[in-house]
Amino acid sequence: MPQILMPALSPTMEEGKLSRWLVKVGDKVKSGDVLAEIETDKATMEVESVDEGVVTELLIAEGTEAVKVNTPIALVLAEGETAAAAPAAKTAPEPSEAPVVVAERAAEAAPAAASVPAAPKFEAQSDPDLPAGVEMVEMTVRQALNEAMAEELRRDKDVFVMGEEVAEYQGAYKVTQNLLQEFGPERIIDTPITEHGFAGLAVGAAFAGLKPIVEFMTWNFAMQAIDQIINSAAKQLYMSGGQVHAPMVFRGPNGVASRVGAQHSQDYSAWYSHVPGLTVIAPYSAADAKGLLKAAIRSPNPVVFLENEILYGSTGLVPQVEDFVLPIGKARIARKGADVTIVSFSMGMRYATQATEKLVAAGIDVELIDLRTLRPLDSDTVIESVKKTGRLVTVEEGWPQGGIGSELSARVMEQAFDYLDAPVIRVTGKDVPMPYAANLEKLALPNVDEVIAAVNAVTYRS
Amino acid sequence: MARKAVATKVKTQPNVPELTNEQELEAYREMLLIRRFEEKAGQMYGMGLIGGFCHLYIGQEAVVTGITMASEKGKDAQITGYRDHGHMLVMGLDPKGVMAELTGRSGGLSRGKGGSMHMFSNEHRFYGGNGIVGAQASLGTGLAFASKYKGDGSVSLAYFGDGAANQGQVYESFNMAKLWKLPVVFIIENNKYAMGTSIERSSATTDFSQRGASFDIPGEQVDGMDVRMVYDAAKRAIEHARSGNGPYILEMLTYRYRGHSMSDPAKYRSKDEVTKYRQERDPIEQVKARLLETGFATEESLKTLESEIRAIVTEAADFATNDPEPDAAELWTDITIEA
Numbered sequence: 001m002p003q004i005l006m007p008a009l010s011p012t013m014e015e016g017k018l019s020r021w022l023v024k025v026g027d028k029v030k031s032g033d034v035l036a037e038i039e040t041d042k043a044t045m046e047v048e049s050v051d052e053g054v055v056t057e058l059l060i061a062e063g064t065e066a067v068k069v070n071t072p073i074a075l076v077l078a079e080g081e082t083a084a085a086a087p088a089a090k091t092a093p094e095p096s097e098a099p100v101v102v103a104e105r106a107a108e109a110a111p112a113a114a115s116v117p118a119a120p121k122f123e124a125q126s127d128p129d130l131p132a133g134v135e136m137v138e139m140t141v142r143q144a145l146n147e148a149m150a151e152e153l154r155r156d157k158d159v160f161v162m163g164e165e166v167a168e169y170q171g172a173y174k175v176t177q178n179l180l181q182e183f184g185p186e187r188i189i190d191t192p193i194t195e196h197g198f199a200g201l202a203v204g205a206a207f208a209g210l211k212p213i214v215e216f217m218t219w220n221f222a223m224q225a226i227d228q229i230i231n232s233a234a235k236q237l238y239m240s241g242g243q244v245h246a247p248m249v250f251r252g253p254n255g256v257a258s259r260v261g262a263q264h265s266q267d268y269s270a271w272y273s274h275v276p277g278l279t280v281i282a283p284y285s286a287a288d289a290k291g292l293l294k295a296a297i298r299s300p301n302p303v304v305f306l307e308n309e310i311l312y313g314s315t316g317l318v319p320q321v322e323d324f325v326l327p328i329g330k331a332r333i334a335r336k337g338a339d340v341t342i343v344s345f346s347m348g349m350r351y352a353t354q355a356t357e358k359l360v361a362a363g364i365d366v367e368l369i370d371l372r373t374l375r376p377l378d379s380d381t382v383i384e385s386v387k388k389t390g391r392l393v394t395v396e397e398g399w400p401q402g403g404i405g406s407e408l409s410a411r412v413m414e415q416a417f418d419y420l421d422a423p424v425i426r427v428t429g430k431d432v433p434m435p436y437a438a439n440l441e442k443l444a445l446p447n448v449d450e451v452i453a454a455v456n457a458v459t460y461r462s
Numbered sequence: 463m464a465r466k467a468v469a470t471k472v473k474t475q476p477n478v479p480e481l482t483n484e485q486e487l488e489a490y491r492e493m494l495l496i497r498r499f500e501e502k503a504g505q506m507y508g509m510g511l512i513g514g515f516c517h518l519y520i521g522q523e524a525v526v527t528g529i530t531m532a533s534e535k536g537k538d539a540q541i542t543g544y545r546d547h548g549h550m551l552v553m554g555l556d557p558k559g560v561m562a563e564l565t566g567r568s569g570g571l572s573r574g575k576g577g578s579m580h581m582f583s584n585e586h587r588f589y590g591g592n593g594i595v596g597a598q599a600s601l602g603t604g605l606a607f608a609s610k611y612k613g614d615g616s617v618s619l620a621y622f623g624d625g626a627a628n629q630g631q632v633y634e635s636f637n638m639a640k641l642w643k644l645p646v647v648f649i650i651e652n653n654k655y656a657m658g659t660s661i662e663r664s665s666a667t668t669d670f671s672q673r674g675a676s677f678d679i680p681g682e683q684v685d686g687m688d689v690r691m692v693y694d695a696a697k698r699a700i701e702h703a704r705s706g707n708g709p710y711i712l713e714m715l716t717y718r719y720r721g722h723s724m725s726d727p728a729k730y731r732s733k734d735e736v737t738k739y740r741q742e743r744d745p746i747e748q749v750k751a752r753l754l755e756t757g758f759a760t761e762e763s764l765k766t767l768e769s770e771i772r773a774i775v776t777e778a779a780d781f782a783t784n785d786p787e788p789d790a791a792e793l794w795t796d797i798t799i800e801a
Contacts, residue, residue, distance in 0.1 A: 013725075031497075043725060047508075192638065197603075200597060204605045207605065237797065243572070300798075
């Protein structure tokens with residue numbers, strides 16, 4: 001290309017000053033040689049030659065201001081090339097015509113922007129049918145999670161567990177109890193206290209084909225690692241055009257513990273549910289904890305699995321089937337009803353369940369939905385319910401702004417506006433860092449009375 | 463602004479290791495391909511065909527070339543930061559695919575969805591192309607973890623710059639890599655400037671080869687402008703890692719001729735410093751001089767090679783210019799894998 005064009009130095013540069021020529025007509029130049037200096041309001045830059053040749057003509061005088069990007073500024077002819085081979089140089093376009101590329105690109109961008117293709121719709125699968133007369137065993141959420149991991153570790157040798165105190169100590173919350181004994185130190189790995197580092201290490205191991213389960217002692221500490229979770233794990237498949245992915249689970253206790261203060265009591269549900277590329281699961285019951293953790297470990301996608309410390313010891317019935325795996329992305333209707341829909345997940349389900357019992361006793365036919373998975377969010381189940389009841393109350397421990405309840409409100413407003421008989425009410429944690437004092441902590445959390453009050457409000461009872 | 467003298471101390475072997483003529487020619491070819499490719503990328507950026515950030519590798523070619531020549535291609539994994547075009551070319555990724563990714567076209571290695579900083583290849587075991595400074599140190603340690611877990615005998619080569627060397631997760635990774643004896647070579651490409659901040663203004667100690675000292679990780683400072691030195695040190699480091707001795711640090715003393723990215727004002731270093739490197743230390747010119755001196759190549763044969771490389775680069779540029787943008791439907795693909 002004999003013409004040297006005024007280059008753009010940044011995505012936003014449109015013109016600049018040609019401050020100095022460093023070559024003159026007749027000079028031989030090779031690639032890498034600096035031809036000129038140009039200046040913008042941001043920077044002074046050098047224009048380098050890409051091709052070899054002789055400087056035949058300088059088309060723009062030194063010191064010229066406001067030279068538009070892509071204006072020909074010089075003619076460099078290669079060996080054997082003549083000026084005739086470059087007719088464009090003789091009719092150098094006016095600066096006003098110069099930014100051809102920019103204009104073309106803008107024109108190309110316009111129709112594309114006008115027709116954004118629709119997002120594919122997520123179709124949730126239903127829970128598997130249990131065989132008739134299946135034995136139901138009572139166990140804690142902790143045991144359910146432990147069984148899920150043990151079964152998947154037995155099933156797939158690429159699965160391993162890493163985290164602080166997961167092995168010798170048997171788990172800070174005993175969720176990994178006895179795994180070291182069965183699977184050994186190569187697969188149940190105590191890490192140093194180094195969340196950012198081991199989260200990144202696990203993502204790298206997943207890129208190379210392993211299926212790590214990363215335990216964070218609590219999700220509060222995962223703030224150190226959130227860059228690797230989002231920037232490395234969640235975005236990898238997309239930015240590699242589908243080539244490299246991170247099949248892995250990040251898990252640990254999330255949400256409010258008890259009297260541990262602001263830095264150790266926080267619900268990250270909404271944070272992670274915001275991120276495309278992640279799957280986010282927050283189970284409440286023991287059965288869901290087991291079936292969904294097994295599904296998470298088998299998932300080819302990075303899964304954020306949010307447990308709850310207070311729920312670890314709560315018990316529930318878990319079906320004793322060979323391989324109990326639940327579908328990711330499917331909400332569970334915990335109670336069918338016709339008067340009002342309450343939607344919650346994880347610890348919020350405890351408040352919601354207790355409130356439902358009282359409300360039902362008072363004659364209100366509550367439909368209670370446990371989301372279980374927060375991304376992909378099972379809108380359909382919620383929308384269908386609201387179309388029936390006309391009323392929605394959401395319950396979560398997290399902060400109100402940008403919360404799961406906010407998202408549900410928006411979706412219901414968009415998809416079932418005409419069915420609503422009352423505004424949606426969000427019952428959430430209060431918009432404050434978690435206080436330590438027992439009375440204040442209690443006030444900061446959502447509670448059963450608030451859920452009942454919200455239901456009374458949307459059903460216009462008082 | 464006063465600048466440190468250009469001369470760099472080198473602690474590696476006093477005897478310069480020899481490469482065979484064939485290796486010299488291979489190194490010359492690889493480095494020239496990177497140089498010409500990057501010059502073309504710079505030009506295409508100037509023309510508005512490449513958007514956003516574009517970090518050129520010009521000046522640092524000997525580092526990735528020497529290391530890759532010392533590695534087992536297709537077996538050993540490599541991972542780097544955002545100055546990544548050179549790594550991909552030397553690892554054998556298609557120049558057309560790299561250039562088309564730079565222009566954001568459907569034929570790009572990441573189908574136009576990654577850009578300059580995000581390209582990958584499972585087949586070539588290249589894991590990016592990472593935009594967060596220092597993240598690749600942890601990820602690269604994870605690649606080594608997988609190697610040890612599977613027992614496949616591969617080594618992970620994790621590159622990062624002098625800037626990233628001050629990130630916390632690098633030391634978290636050093637600790638685990640040594641603790642678990644993971645087969646990883648950390649390659650610190652010290653080009654003296656973390657964006658616009660010189661190592662003297664950013665680092666309490668500037669001998670980066672010793673940054674693993676508190677973890678007992680051996681380190682060497684290597685003349686990263688001399689591909690023979692790079693190759694030799696890399697052989698040693700990779701062998702150390704592959705034989706189960708754990709991590710190794712190679713500090714490559716190198717220099718980037720161009721700015722940090724395309725919009726770099728280059729006010730933080732003197733023109734003399736850049737010129738001196740280009741004239742006296744250029745990695746490509748060094749090899750060229752030796753090839754001519756030994757008579758293994760002639761001006762004529764190198765010219766032929768040069769035109770072959772220009773043809774590859776021109777073909778890549780033409781492809782990247784004419785290839786269509788990704789289909790609009792690509793917006794919604796590759797977010798998650800359907801189970």
